[in-house]
Amino acid sequence: MIKTYKYRLYPTRKQTKELEWTLDTCRILYNSCLMDRNRTYEQTGKSLSRIDQQKILTRDKKNTLYLTNIHSQVLQDVLFRVEKAYKAFFRRVKERNSKAGYPRFKSFGRYGSFTYPQSGFSIVPGRLKLSKIGHIKLKLHRNINGFVKTCAIKKEIDKWYVCFSVEYEPVPRQIPSKTVGIDVGIKSFAVLSNGMVIDNPKYLMWAEERLVKKQRRLSNKKKGSNNRKKAKKTCAVLHKKVSNQRKDFQHKLSRELVGNYGYIRVEDLQIKNMARNHSLAKSIHDAGWGQFLTFLTYKAEEAGCHVEKVNPRNTSKMCSVCGYIYKDMTLSIRKWTCEGCGTIHDRDVNAAVNINKPLRQELPEFTLGEISSMDDPIDNVYALKSILSLNQEARPIIDG
Template sequence: MIILEFKAYGKKHQYLAIEEAIRTVKFVRNSCLRLWIDNRGISKYDLNKYCRVLAKDFDFASELNSTARQAAAERAWSSIARFYDNCNKKVSGKKGFPRFQKHCRSVEYKQSGWKLSPDKKSITFTDKKGIGKLKLKGTWDLWRFDKKQIKRARIVKRADGYYVQFCVSVDVKEQLKPADATVGLDVGLKDFYTDSRGKTEPNPRFYRTGEKRLKFYQRRVSRKKKGSTNRKKAINRLARHHLSISRRREEHAKRLARCVVRSNDLVAYEDLRVKNLVKNHCLAKSINDAGWYQFRKWLEHFGQKFGRVTVAVNPAYTSQNCSDCGEVVKKSLSTRTHICQCGCQLGRDHNAAINILNRALGTVGHTGTWVIDPNPCGELTSTLPDSGLVEQVGSLKQESPRL
């Protein structure tokens, strides 16, 4: 399953119709959530039936395609199911009780309510919202796929315009020749990562480099009168710069992950809980700017696509243990060189990368994504609730058109 994204072009009245459709989706989703709060124990199918009741009671809801209303109800049920799942797993802290949505940025259609042109360079939405025909611009070859393979179409609003996404059911696996190489990766703030061969990848720090410009746009927002048109324009300009930074960070992580996976048969990395790491307010900005989560997400995706082994290793003591003799050499974060009594002298991150690879080599022969816990028995522990390691990343479906 892959997601193809195109920039959508239309007229002003069409954009207003898209905004109205998005507001209707938010209304249906929040109404379904209110029904669940007032009547605990109802199922997913009860929410789908409630969409028909909303269409009868409200004219603006009936104008939206029925499958789009069902997709909105599914959004409500996904938040409910996630809450129940967290309660059953006894996740510590807040369980994520479903909340009413304040901002909505997309409307999703299933296999009805839209029609592609014969050349597949435009799409027409046929419901009563009046969106009409939108031109599509992108680098994907949509004509290669049959319409039956397109399971859903989604309109997404972003700061720089509107986009149309197609969910296509297609096998994305590729077969590569064995690379006869394995690698361990230790991510950091000074360097983006250091591998077990001692090679480093510089950290681009996209947010830090664009922070000066962000402050400039933020000052322009604060100087405008609240509720004015000029303030909305200034907010849009600020949001577009944020979007540019996030896109560059995502593309950087994507390209590095693809290169690493293609050139190695086994890739080992740390099973970091970024959500917990950013609680350190001194390092939170730098950690978020590094994009470790995006990098791991793409590593696992390309590992599945190219049939490579990706292994998530418990990071405990990878920096303290000696990669040569295994002796514990305690060091602070400011100590960047590992020096052991056995004569081993390496960079701190290089030593950690070797330890990560050594812990992961026990999974040779297994394919897919594994999480390794260095217990005394040396057993493999997958990401099950009882394993002590909670799975952090789901499978990814979207790729860059230039990959």
């Protein structure tokens, strides 16, 4: 399995210049490779491959000596990135994605990292040794477990980091037998099927509010002015902070869930689809549900747990006890009483309980006669639901 370790770097002023120069030279190389590909295609109708570009680069290095001031594999990695951008573009075209944007040229400051894909770097006590750059002070705040495969140098606003991609063998452990369903909360971050409500942390909400204010102030500043530049930087710093805080919260939460449950069921939200309609959009984006699912999924995989994405249709509208469907459910209804069985439901908890049910396809099919002869009320509930699902085309659920 692959894991990334990120550490802060403390380059000297001279080293910072070297890093900046390397980064920008990689950016220029990236752009010129894009341009070569475009031009060749326009002129000949054929595409340049990465191998073709590798040959061009080797030839160019003889004429442009400054390229020899960068570790050769770092330059090669740029070609890999160009190839990746093109592959992604062709894939989007194939999928008929209407936003199949062409690979973009990177403007100054828009190229954030360069990578040593195999060699050219090593960790010596307190320092990271980079070929052609030097020994940079490094804060190794936690130990690396496993085999380091690649080393990426990253610039974020005005700070430098190193990211090691590390291959390791996960340690087997006892997987908890408990299961849980998680519903995306509207007011809170998430609600669990055991009734637990997970709120967005206060510090995060405050920071977000501050960010909104700062951004508003930024938009009032005159274009090109020094004040605008300053405001822009403050915004960027705060933005980074909010994003880090959010990540931190989501890492902790996903770690805890994976530690306590062996089987986790979540809503399979088509985030993009949801974002298009009404006010829910903002809260979902802010909650960063997609990012959370990414964290949860890879942590679960690492720990040997299962994450199942469940179709969210009707999970809010269906009574989790008897299967009755409350057709007039609107977003504003937080609590409701089931007309079928009289249970009083909290909207989100009920949804989470529904999410935490085994797939309905696994349910046997019954006739009404069979149901009336059943003794076990639990069987009854499942049987009723299987009938409901037959009557409502495969799945008994409508949007909600």
